[in-house]
Amino acid sequence: MGNVALKEEEVVVSAETFHQVQESEEFQELRKRHRSFVFPLAIAFLLWYFAYVLLAGYAHDFMSIKVFGSVNVGLLLGMLQIVSTFAITTWYVSYAGRRLDPIASKIRHEIEGPLAAATKESK
């Protein structure tokens, strides 16, 4: 930071521009890619989490079955929750890097112009 002195000045973008961008095919594609990834995934992990919570709350016998040594189903499912959290995180980061970031930065460059874009890139 610091070498390019861009203070907190707003790049002035008119309401008309925002409206046009929102209507543009490119932006609609970005919006679709974002929502079609994060919504199903959010619903899926919440269902998986509540399945675990309900099992832990109401299926004590099942959760208490020993799998190896003294490690039971409950502990394994708990660890699996942690592992799936790590996995979803990694998956989203890779998806966003491949499918979202390129379009988002392209639109941003188009709106803010080459100067602002160059400033951002340098950081």
Place this chain on the structure above:
Amino acid sequence: MNIHLAAAATSPGDPILNISIFGAFVAITLIIVVRASRNNKTAADYYAAGRSFTGGQNGTAIAGDYLSAASFLGIVGAIAITGYDGFMYSIGFLVAWLVALLLVAELLRNTGKYTMADVLSFRLKQRPVRIAAAITTLVVCFFYLLAQMAGAGGLVALLLGINDKLGQSVVIVVVGALMIVYVLIGGMKGTTWVQIIKAVLLIAGAAVMTVWVLALHGFNFSTLLDAAVSTANNPEILNPGLKYGLNDITKLDFISLALALVLGTAALPHVLMRFYTVPTAKEARRSVVWAIWLIGGFYIFTLVLGYGAAALIGADRILASPGGVNSAAPLLAFELGGPVLLGLISAVAFATILAVVAGLTITAAASFAHDIYASVVKKGNARPEDEVKVARRTVIIIGIVAIIGGIGANGQNVAFLVALAFAVAASANLPTILYSLFWKKFSTQGAVWSMYGGLASAILLIAFSPVVSGTETSMIPGADFAIFPLSNPGLVSIPLAFILGWLGTVLDKVPRDIAKQAEMEVRSLTGVGAEKEAVDH
């Protein structure tokens, strides 16, 4: 009984050693805070650290902010005493980060400036939405602050052997005063560095203890579990149900708690504010990724430490010691590494409280100065210098309120108070955050109904719950007006707030601001016009 009294009168370790290690931590962090704060001039510097932190730094600071005394002391203690049911806390605390990662962090960074209200009021009517968002921010921060300050009292009892209320109150005053100094001098930059240092110390300390505990059990987790069962003389410690499996009400209470935990994190104002300290949305994403790995790793450690404490110390000794449940982790440190490790771990625990309290205070102060003073009272015409001046004054007031509240709440269950803060955040904030980011038709009336409805229902349900009255462990054990059976309000108040937000929107005839909606949607996904990193001075 005599044995218990004898145990309560002495604390393990050497109070002078504990104080010296903590004093060293304070001295080192103060120097760093003073150095980091030299360039605190603008509002962006003070509230958002000039947006100059990297994703890795910010993610570590988030872990430092999130892994509060309740996480460290509370969860290790809960696992040591109630076994598996304690572990379920940490699962909820971790999985919740996916809500922040997928739905909130980047979009929020792209649209807001300093506070949660910036995003919520972006395309709605400024005044009513900002006031509501500032009120919910202040209430959540207050609950969370109380929990941390109450934890400080209990910790002191154990570590310094101070058992009388007056001595503990003095320590709460010292913690509060130190926190005020950090936040006044350091602003967000100083606060962030304290949190980073604390996170590194805490996670490293927990890692060392985890390896140590495993080494004592031949690096076999199953052997450790067997040892815990044999010390506890109860195989149920490995199975769910010890705490929440008693009857249908406790089972339902657990579901309610789980809902509040998983939906509360992404609505905690002090967590949200951290996303403004990085220059771009991509760095905000990196922050969450770092936070998830650090926090997830830490909770795996606490599982080992909790069962380690159950095996090596045992529930009876933990409960009999001053500090009760919260003393499991410090006692385990003493068992493993003697007074020196205990001193280190206690210093880390103190640092934890200090860092979290500082983060909460700057969030509450920013919300008051930026949302109430600058946007509502001065109608957006406040000079930035005045805004920061108001924020600094608010820090002092909040610090004093926290000290008084902390002395009052001394002895309350820490993990529980934090769970309430999560429930209030999930009810009052989350529906409006999600609706305003993703629902085009969402309206001012919907936001106001959802925020006030969620806030009021959560607090009323707590007031009429067994937490406040009706049982021996209630805040007011003598009275009984507990008409709501659950200890956690989330199961009712969270869905209610979502419904109110929907209903208020559907019934709102006021035309929506289409231009602002377009701007918000484009900005949130692309980062156009997002607040930039401040320049070096």
